[in-house]
Amino acid sequence: MLNSPPLQHCDEEAERRDVDSVVRAGPSGAVTVAAIATAIVVACWFAFYLFVFLPRGS
Structure with a gap:
């Protein structure tokens, strides 16, 4: 089992700035x-x- 050090409490303002x-x-x-996947699907469809x-039609 991995033991991690206990979480340090930081002030809410610093945490809010990090999240922002x-x-x-x-x-x-x-x-x-998503753009790469869409391009691959469109290329496969055209191919x-x-x-x-x-x-077959000609």
Whole structure:
């Protein structure tokens, strides 16, 4: 079992400033991952359309 040191109580103002700085940074990493995943899905859809549907129709 891992033992961690007891939590130090800090003042609420410092904690609020820390939380505000994290929230201000925003979820840019999550947005980037979502954009990459969306681009991959759209690319797969176009590849499927170009290499499967178009050759069958012509």
